[in-house]
Structures are given as C-alpha cells and as structure tokens.
Amino acid sequence: MADEKRRRPRTCIGCLSESPKKTLIRIVRSPDGIVTIDRTGKKPGRGAYLCLDMECIEKARKKNSLARALRCTVDNSIYDELIAIVEGEQGR
Ligand SMILES: [Zn+2]
Numbered sequence: 001m002a003d004e005k006r007r008r009p010r011t012c013i014g015c016l017s018e019s020p021k022k023t024l025i026r027i028v029r030s031p032d033g034i035v036t037i038d039r040t041g042k043k044p045g046r047g048a049y050l051c052l053d054m055e056c057i058e059k060a061r062k063k064n065s066l067a068r069a070l071r072c073t074v075d076n077s078i079y080d081e082l083i084a085i086v087e088g089e090q091g092r
Contacts, residue, residue, distance in 0.1 A: 010024050010049045011049065012024060012049055012050055012051045012056050013048050013049065013050055013056075013060050013065040013066060013068075013069045014050050014051060014053070014055065014056025014057060014058075014059040014060040014065065015051060015053075015055070015056050015059065023051070023052040023089075024049040024050065024051055024052070025037065025038075025039065025049065025050055025051075025052050025082065025085065026038040026039075026041045026043075026047045026048070026049055027047065027048050027049070027050065027066060027070070027074075027078065027082075028043045028044075028045045028046065028047045028048075028070075029045050029046045029047075029070040029071075029072055030043065030044065030045040031044060031045055033072060035066075035070060035072065035074050035075065035078055036078075037078065037081055037082060037085070039085075046070055046071065048065075048066055048069035048070055050066075050082065052085065052086055052089060053086065054083065054086050057079055057082045057083055057086065060079070061076075061079045066078065066079070
C-alpha cells in the first residue's frame with residue numbers, strides 16, 4: 001500500500017462522497033505524467049477515484065476535477081473512455 005492511499009480515503013471526485021455501494025474506478029497519473037484509467041488499481045503514481053457512474057463522470061468533466069485531483073492536464077478522451085466503460089458495464 002502506498003502512503004497516499006492510507007492518508008486519503010477513496011472519495012469520488014465527482015460526487016465527493018465515499019460511495020461504498022458504487023464501484024469506484026481509479027484514474028492515475030504515472031510518474032512520467034501520463035494519465036490513464038487504472039482498472040487494476042495497482043499502477044504507481046498519483047491516483048483519483050470516480051464512481052462508475054455517468055453523473056459523476058460528467059460532473060468531474062464540467063468542473064475539471066480530474067485535472068485538479070491529479071495536478072496535471074487531463075485529456076477529454078479520458079472522460080470519454082470512462083463513459084465508454086460505464087456504458088460497457090451497463091450493457092451486460
Ligand atoms: Zn461519485
């Protein structure tokens with residue numbers, strides 16, 4: 001466990017709640033500054049969490065929460081990718 005994980009609870013940056021009932025997905029900025037969606041939750045780097053929920057993703061997109069949480073610019077395609085994941089989960 002990284003130190004950061006112990007210090008910070010896994011709070012969704014969209015709805016700002018810990019949402020134990022919803023699945024949280026981790027977005028990580030790697031040490032070389034690449035932002036990716038971390039479905040394993042094990043990639044190194046600064047992480048942020050979002051509910052696997054369309055509303056939370058759109059909220060985060062509007063407020064640019066991901067960029068603020070990760071302290072770097074986040075490409076819009078990351079949000080599109082998250083939405084595609086949510087749609088994939090719902091489509092089962
Ligand atoms: Zn949320």
